[in-house]
Amino acid sequence: MLQVSYIRENREKVLERLSVRNFKQPELVDEIINTDEERRQVQTSLDNLSAIANSAAKQIGDLMRNGKKEEAEVLKGQTATNKDQHKKLSDQLADAEVKLHSLIVQLPNLPHHLVKTGCTPEENETVLVHGDPAVLSENALPHWELAAKYDIIDFELGVKITGAGFPVYKGKGAKLQRALINFFLDRATEQGYKEMQVPLLVNEASGFGTGQLPDKEGQMYHAGVDNLFLIPTAEVPVTNLYRDVILKEEELPIKNTAYTPCFRREAGSYGAHVRGLNRLHQFDKVEVVQVVHPDKSYEVLEEMSSYVQLLLQQLGLHYRVLRLCGGDLGFTSAMTYDMEVWSAAQQRWLEVSSVSNFETYQSNRLKLRFKGSTGKTQLAHTLNGSALALPRIVASILENNQTEKGIKIPEALVHYTGFDYIS
RNA sequence: GGAGGGAUGCCUGAGUGGCCGAAAGGAACAGUUUGCUAAACUGUCGUACUGGCAACGGUACCGAGGGUUCGAAUCCCUCUCUCUCCGCCA
Numbered sequence: 001m002l003q004v005s006y007i008r009e010n011r012e013k014v015l016e017r018l019s020v021r022n023f024k025q026p027e028l029v030d031e032i033i034n035t036d037e038e039r040r041q042v043q044t045s046l047d048n049l050s051a052i053a054n055s056a057a058k059q060i061g062d063l064m065r066n067g068k069k070e071e072a073e074v075l076k077g078q079t080a081t082n083k084d085q086h087k088k089l090s091d092q093l094a095d096a097e098v099k100l101h102s103l104i105v106q107l108p109n110l111p112h113h114l115v116k117t118g119c120t121p122e123e124n125e126t127v128l129v130h131g132d133p134a135v136l137s138e139n140a141l142p143h144w145e146l147a148a149k150y151d152i153i154d155f156e157l158g159v160k161i162t163g164a165g166f167p168v169y170k171g172k173g174a175k176l177q178r179a180l181i182n183f184f185l186d187r188a189t190e191q192g193y194k195e196m197q198v199p200l201l202v203n204e205a206s207g208f209g210t211g212q213l214p215d216k217e218g219q220m221y222h223a224g225v226d227n228l229f230l231i232p233t234a235e236v237p238v239t240n241l242y243r244d245v246i247l248k249e250e251e252l253p254i255k256n257t258a259y260t261p262c263f264r265r266e267a268g269s270y271g272a273h274v275r276g277l278n279r280l281h282q283f284d285k286v287e288v289v290q291v292v293h294p295d296k297s298y299e300v301l302e303e304m305s306s307y308v309q310l311l312l313q314q315l316g317l318h319y320r321v322l323r324l325c326g327g328d329l330g331f332t333s334a335m336t337y338d339m340e341v342w343s344a345a346q347q348r349w350l351e352v353s354s355v356s357n358f359e360t361y362q363s364n365r366l367k368l369r370f371k372g373s374t375g376k377t378q379l380a381h382t383l384n385g386s387a388l389a390l391p392r393i394v395a396s397i398l399e400n401n402q403t404e405k406g407i408k409i410p411e412a413l414v415h416y417t418g419f420d421y422i423s
Numbered sequence: 424g425g426a427g428g429g430a431u432g433c434c435u436g437a438g439u440g441g442c443c444g445a446a447a448g449g450a451a452c453a454g455u456u457u458g459c460u461a462a463a464c465u466g467u468c469g470u471a472c473u474g475g476c477a478a479c480g481g482u483a484c485c486g487a488g489g490g491u492u493c494g495a496a497u498c499c500c501u502c503u504c505u506c507u508c509c510g511c512c513a
Contacts (some may be wrong), residue, residue, distance in 0.1 A: 039472095040472085040473070043472070043473065043482080043483095044481090044482095046472065046482080046483095047474090047482040048481080048482090049484070050481085050482060051481055054481095054482090054494085056493065057441075057493055058441075058442095058494085059442085059493095061441035061442085061492050061493085061494070062441085062443080065442085073493095073494080075493070076493045077493090078493090079493050080493070083493090104468075107442080114479090246426085246433090246469095246470090266439080367470095377470085380501040381488095394437085
């Protein structure tokens, strides 16, 4: 959520930045400024009226105490006339505030100046490409066929238990999941991230804090009886740990990591692009989250990007890093790097991580602030990234590492799996 | 699921209609004292909106929303959360 005062004072810049996203409703900006203007006028009138009423009430109290009952009664009669006006103004103020809020949550974050204007994923900038595509034999299989061949992931069984998009991992497939989770958590801990274990269901306030609510309810599973939401990512509970918190400057940066299953309803497209592990309703992910000083957030974004790349390198994967263009940028993000791994068998790039700087967009919703050396409180910056999401990593490992002997487990993982081939 | 408590500032906790944005203690911060540590003493010590160049003001907030009243942390209603006990249970 952008700050009203910022919008008010930087109208042109806000419009210019929103255009980078190809934002469809620039008229919202003026509507916000006008509503805010109205709100402030009403508030000033109301404040003045309240000041008069307060001092009158004080006088009445003094008179009563001194036994001057009649004078008090006269004053009472006078103040009563202001009540209607007071009520009217406070209703107006409440309306203006509700309206302002409903407008301002519709504005996405402003892209950083390095973010290029663009509408579609094709316009994303390729920042770097690492490694070379795996060379596979002609009869290389896509991961869903490998999963069946080695009997390590059972999609049909998941359909029986729950539905499409809820796979059952079996034997070495299950062990590989556990190995990856531990591998990712250990690497994150080495980087100074503190491991957290958090609830998988969150309340509405948390959904609002990180920007899933309002409007994106449809993407989350909802436990209606208790009005709780299954988390779509660990970002939600981990970032909300700091909701309504004022940190000390020296506590920054805060670096947390968490493994959680993630739940996404995401009813959408069908076909090869969502086959197998490409898109699931439930999947496992290790997330890294940082809360940092505003001056440091872009430095930290680069650091987080390098860290995710290090993981991909250790797993021996051929990947590229994209800087998302305005149109492909998430609603709450100011700048995002996507990491994509090449799937030789599917002949396409698979997104395995997304690292974003939200600047103050989340912290303004969360009321996540810090008190600086000057004693002033200001909003912190939040960042997060997947490090990493498992399914497409598993898909890539299966597809790129298929050999005649079976699936070769990356060196760095053998310590965690206890086997070096799935055969 | 049943019964009963509770919600006040960073924490503990007082406050049953005006003198309360809120006692007291603790923590924290600054200073004085001090061989060091500790202690003692003094001061500072919530957030937001708003007016002002500033100094300094105004307003709101004692879980949330509504009501009574000239005036509400305090009285009334509704809701939410939380704790304890019983039951069930990994």
